[in-house]
Amino acid sequence: MPVLPSSPPLQLAPNFPSRYPLQLLRRYRRERLTMIEEARAMGDVVRLRLTRGRTLTLVFAPEDVEHVLVTHASNYDKKTPGYERLRDLLGQGLLTSEGDLWRRQRRIVQPLFKRRQVADFGPTMTDTARALAADWELAADSGQPLDVAQAMNHLALEVVGKALFSADLRGESDDLGRALHTALQWFMSLLTIPIPGYVHWPTPLNRRGRRAVRWLDQTVHGLIEARREGEQPDPPDLLARLMQATDEAGQPMPDKLLRDEALTMLLAGHETTANALGWTFLLLAQHPDVAAQLEQEVDAALGGRAAEVADLERLPYTWQVLQEGMRLYPPAWVIARRSLGEDQLGGFRIPPRSNVILCQYAIQRHPALWPDPTRFDPSRFAPGWEQSQHRYAYFPFGGGQRLCLGETFARQEAVITLATLVQRYRLELVPGQQIVLEPSVTLRPRDGIRVLVRRRG
Ligand code: HEM
DSSP states (O other), rough: OOOOOOOOOOOOOOOOOOSTTHHHHHHHHHHHHHHHHHTTTTTTTEEEEEETEEEEEEEEHEEEEEEEETTTTGGGESSSSHHHHHHHHHHSSSTOOHHHHHHHHHHHHHGGGGGHHHHHHHHHHHHHHHHHHHHHHHHHOOOEEHHHHHHHHHHHHHHHHHHOOOOGGGHHHHHHHHHHHHHHHHHHHHTOOOOGGGGGGGHHHHHHHHHHHHHHHHHHHHHHHHHHHHHHHOOSHHHHHHHHOTTSOOOOOOOHHHHHHHHHHHHHHTTHHHHHHHHHHHHHOOOOOHHHHHHHHHHHHHHSSSSOOOGGGHHHHHHHHHHHHHSSSSSSOOOEEOOOOEEEEEEEEEHHHHHEEEEEEEEETTTTTSSTTTOOGGGGGGGGGGGOOGGGGGGGTOOGGGGTTTHHHHHHHHHHHHHHHHHHHEEETTTOOOOOOSSSSSSSEETOOOOEEEEOO
């Protein structure tokens, strides 16, 4: 909104207190979630000065989230330090590109993510969940613990591989998952190392990171080359869509852009869904009453079968459980934007080039928005819940024109997987473990979630 000449000058939002230079940066590296929640208690807009040149403007009111993502979205871009780092890995893929290129690329892939098309991926999701349920027999028999977060990562990578690339990534899911994680960790740690040019130093961190990126490049190029050399007609998947698309001049997508889109989809399409499932299993293990209610729904809807797309409407509580899981542990825990021109949020001045942070983790646990905010209670999402909440009090998939492309895909995959596994097993946490939250690009359990698999009934 333009500031009228006669109105008193707006002030900057209050600063998060700090005792000495770089104190906040040090703390932010170690415990950013706690800090952001402390900032939330100070008001709706708070400035966090990490270094002299890097200030985050934290925003906690749903109205302001809507302002940034929807009503004033044209005043905000993705040229934030976090997205710049992500761009080093993902180049000009859909998540990181902007402007005309983003619009054109989104138009190319969007049709594949419409409800009807996503339903075609249903059998792949069902088969993958059924196979995992069969694998877990061994864990149930042996009583050996497994890491459910890692199991969900493998499953989600396998689904994305089959659905979007018609490729069986089962053999590579361990290496691929690890390489993606190492590369992301590398770029994110570079964000909190305030030394210019550090990225070029021959440190173990840099060497490991570069190796991971090389490995990812080779894998993605391998997928593309295999398709080019294949003798079968192209399957109707994402890779075919990208490879067949041409621009106004009839030119195909350059190889580099093809690589960027493919890597973006591998990453965006698996980490987030995997985390949503992993955290939900943790919560179910901690809340047997909710697990029992979920089991009732799943047993009645499926009667012993693995879940399929046609079952989704009979599994509303399963989705509620996942929604509540994503409220407490949003896989994408933060969305960042940079302001282009002068703006105002919550009555404070937002100068041009401010880094504005919309933190799902803090807003979805805001005591003013969610009664008893840390309690796991899927009944919050009973039908009609949207009528009593601001649209942006809950935004695990973002909003506005950059809304997650894979929301329907993720929902379908998560419900099918959760229902299929819950029907046969209940998971118990291995006692004595500490679950540590790692807020990197996604919110993941740093050391995994170790569980014992118990057969039901
Ligand atoms: C529970 C699962 C998921 C969550 C919580 C999630 C969350 C998000 C969020 C918050 C954004 C917006 C980022 C921003 O505005 O800065 C986003 C964008 C995106 N997501 Fe997801 N996502 C999930 C699953 C998926 C899946 C399964 C796919 C693909 C198969 C996918 C593909 C994308 C893409 C391509 C974008 C960029 C869209 C654009 O800017 O045009 N996501 N996601």
